[in-house]
Structures are given as structure tokens and as C-alpha cells.
Amino acid sequence: MSKAFLIDLTKCMGCRACQVACKRWNNLEAEHTSMTSDSWTNPFRLSARTWTRVDFTELQSPQYKAGMKWVFARRQCMHCLHPACVSACPVGAFRKTDEGPVVYDAQKCIGCRYCMVSCPFGVPGFEWDKGLLAQPLIKKCKMCVDRLGAGMEPACVKxxxxxxTIFGERDELLATAKERIAANPDTYINHIYGENEVGGTSMLYLSSVPFEQIGFPKLGSEAVTVNTEAVMEKTLPFAAAWTVILAATYGVVKFRERTNPQGEEKNQ
Ligand code: SF4
Ligand code: SF4
Ligand code: SF4
Structure with a gap:
């Protein structure tokens, strides 16, 4: 039996308690925040310090009251049933557990970041700011595997x-999701995101609007697998150059954030 989440976006009010709970339980530092014209992101994206984040999307249509509505959607690792990050990692640093979480072993990681490139959801974050003084690690949601081991729910669920967001056996949550759709066909679209995408995920979503309207990638039901040896042969020089470019870009962005804070959102 494999654990999973059911995230019902029609019930989500965008309070971001899940985001704060994740930060607190995992001792993750705060990050700069921003507001763009069509979507609020707090902070900019998932990263090594932000393992779950709530997207705010404004949809406009005459069918909505006042011509618009907000949709809130928390995003985090999908804990895929056949994870691309696992297939891409040449040293087995990522592993899908029987219980559901996709976990990471920092002792095995060589820092190649193929997991980041392979993930169809853009999830794994890298500690770019650790520089050369300490080994930068990959970071992402671990489904609170430490809490599960102690018989507790994940912090964001609690x-x-x-x-x-509710937590339980994947089969039972799928049945619950189907019951909700059948009982409320005017409320939900007939699509459980994660039931089949990339071979199925442990994060299942219900929504009142098509998922592509709120930024979820449109993916087939085939699992994403990566031939790591072929990738390494062709991309090692590129990866080395890319590391330098991204590290330099990160430095410039952080410098601008420190010297030109006008663009920051003030009320987070
Ligand atoms: S999923 Fe997160 S943002 Fe949505 S209601 Fe629950 S705690 Fe609040
Ligand atoms: S969402 Fe990405 S990081 Fe998470 S298990 Fe799937 S492939 Fe791996
Ligand atoms: S399961 Fe745990 S690590 Fe993952 S988003 Fe929720 S609180 Fe964060």
C-alpha cells in the first residue's frame, strides 16, 4: 500500500498555511517574494528553500461572478510512481519507497543535477548559494517521511x-476523488491530475477548471525515463559550462535583490 495526497483545489482558500508549515517543520529559510501581473508567486518558484508553494492564478470569463475568479494551487514534488529523477540519477541518490515518498540520499549525490533536468514538474532545487565552501545538495519535498515514521501526518496536511489536502492510501484517495466528481459534476472537471500523468503520481489533484489553465504541464500517461549513460556522454561538458553560467546568474540576481529591492512585495 502506498501513501498519497488528495489536493482538492475547489476547497483551497490560498491561505498558504501548508507553505508555512513546510518551512517550519523542515527549518527552511525565507526567500524574496514577488508579484507578477497574472499570477502571484511566493516566493518565485520551488527551490532548495521552498519545497511547497501556493500558486495564485486569476481566470477571467463572463461565466464567473464579476467576470473573474482566483484559483489557488499548492505545488510540490509529485512523488511520481515511476520517477524520472530516479531513472536519471547515475548513482542511485534518489529512490521511490514502497510507502510512497521519493527520497534522496545526500551521501550518494555527486551534484550532477540530472534529476533537475529530467523532472517533468521542475521540482528539485539546488543549493546554488553554497558555492565552493560546502557541498551543495539537491532539496525537495520528502513527503515528511520523518513524520510518517513517527506515525504523524505530513506537516502541510496537518x-x-x-x-x-488530505493524506492516505492512494487507492482510497482515488476512490474518494471519483466519488466527489460523481456527486458534484458541476463543481469538478472530470480529470484527476496525477491518476495517470507520467505513469501516475502520489499527488492527486481535483479542480473546477482545466489544469492547463492554472499552469500544470499537459503530460501523457507514459513514465518519463532517462538513459543516464547516453545523457552523460553528450552533456558533461555542457553541464559544466551550465553550472558556471547558473552560478554567475544566481550571484547577479542576489546582488540586484540586495541593491534594488523596489520590486519586492511588501505585505507577505
Ligand atoms: S492547501 Fe495550503 S493554501 Fe490551500 S487551504 Fe490548505 S493550507 Fe491553505
Ligand atoms: S516530481 Fe520530479 S522530483 Fe518529484 S518524484 Fe517526480 S520526477 Fe522526481
Ligand atoms: S509533505 Fe512535508 S516536506 Fe512535503 S510539502 Fe508537505 S510539509 Fe513540506
């Missing part, structure tokens, strides 16, 4: 006020 702190979701409307129970928009």
Missing part, C-alpha cells in the same frame, strides 16, 4: 484549515 495545518490545512479546510482539509483541502
Amino acid at each position: 495545518h490545512c484549515p479546510p482539509r483541502a
Whole structure:
């Protein structure tokens, strides 16, 4: 039996308690925040310091009251049933457990970042700011595997006020999702995101609007697998150059954030 989440976006009120609970339980530092015209992101994206994040999307249509509505969607690692990060990692640093979480072994990691390139959801974050003084690691949601081992729910689930995120056996959550759709066909679209995408994921979503309207990637039901040896042969020089470019870009961005904070959102 494999654990999973059911995230019902029609119940989510965008409070970001899940985001805060994740930061607190995992001792993750705060990051700069920003507001763009069509979507609020707090902070900019998933990263080594932000393992779950709530997207705010404004949809406009005459069918909505006032011509628009907000949709809130928390995003994190999908804990895929056939994870691309696992297939891409040449040293087995990523592993899908029987219980559900996709976990990472920092002792095995060689820092190649093929997991980042391979993930169809853009999840794994890299500690770019650690520089040469310490070994930068890959970071992402671990489904609170430490809490599960102690018989507790994941922190983000425990702190979701409307129970928009619930936790349980994947089979049972799928049945619950299908029951909700059948009982409320005017509320939900007939699509459980994660039931089949990339071979299925441990994060299952319900929504009132098509998922592509709120930024979820449109993916087939085939698992994404990566031939690591072929990738390494062709991309090692590129990866080395890319590392230098990204590290330099990160430095420039951080410098601008420190010297030109006008673009920051003030009320987060
Ligand atoms: S979402 Fe990405 S990082 Fe998470 S298990 Fe799937 S492939 Fe791996
Ligand atoms: S399961 Fe744990 S690590 Fe993952 S998003 Fe929730 S609180 Fe964060
Ligand atoms: S805690 Fe629950 S309601 Fe609040 S943003 Fe997260 S999923 Fe939505």
C-alpha cells in the first residue's frame, strides 16, 4: 500500500498555511517574494528553500461572478510512481519507497543535477548559494517521511484549515476523488491530475477548471525515463559550462535583490 495526497483545489482558500508549515517543520529559510501581473508567486518558484508553494492564478470569463475568479494551487514534488529523477540519477541518490515518498540520499549525490533536468514538474532545487565552501545538495519535498515514521501526518496536511489536502492510501484517495466528481459534476472537471500523468503520481489533484489553465504541464500517461549513460556522454561538458553560467546568474540576481529591492512585495 502506498501513501498519497488528495489536493482538492475547489476547497483551497490560498491561505498558504501548508507553505508555512513546510518551512517550519523542515527549518527552511525565507526567500524574496514577488508579484507578477497574472499570477502571484511566493516566493518565485520551488527551490532548495521552498519545497511547497501556493500558486495564485486569476481566470477571467463572463461565466464567473464579476467576470473573474482566483484559483489557488499548492505545488510540490509529485512523488511520481515511476520517477524520472530516479531513472536519471547515475548513482542511485534518489529512490521511490514502497510507502510512497521519493527520497534522496545526500551521501550518494555527486551534484550532477540530472534529476533537475529530467523532472517533468521542475521540482528539485539546488543549493546554488553554497558555492565552493560546502557541498551543495539537491532539496525537495520528502513527503515528511520523518513524520510518517513517527506515525504523524505530513506537516502541510496537518495545518490545512479546510482539509483541502488530505493524506492516505492512494487507492482510497482515488476512490474518494471519483466519488466527489460523481456527486458534484458541476463543481469538478472530470480529470484527476496525477491518476495517470507520467505513469501516475502520489499527488492527486481535483479542480473546477482545466489544469492547463492554472499552469500544470499537459503530460501523457507514459513514465518519463532517462538513459543516464547516453545523457552523460553528450552533456558533461555542457553541464559544466551550465553550472558556471547558473552560478554567475544566481550571484547577479542576489546582488540586484540586495541593491534594488523596489520590486519586492511588501505585505507577505
Ligand atoms: S516530481 Fe520530479 S522530483 Fe518529484 S518524484 Fe517526480 S520526477 Fe522526481
Ligand atoms: S509533505 Fe512535508 S516536506 Fe512535503 S510539502 Fe508537505 S510539509 Fe513540506
Ligand atoms: S493550507 Fe490548505 S487551504 Fe491553505 S493554501 Fe495550503 S492547501 Fe490551500
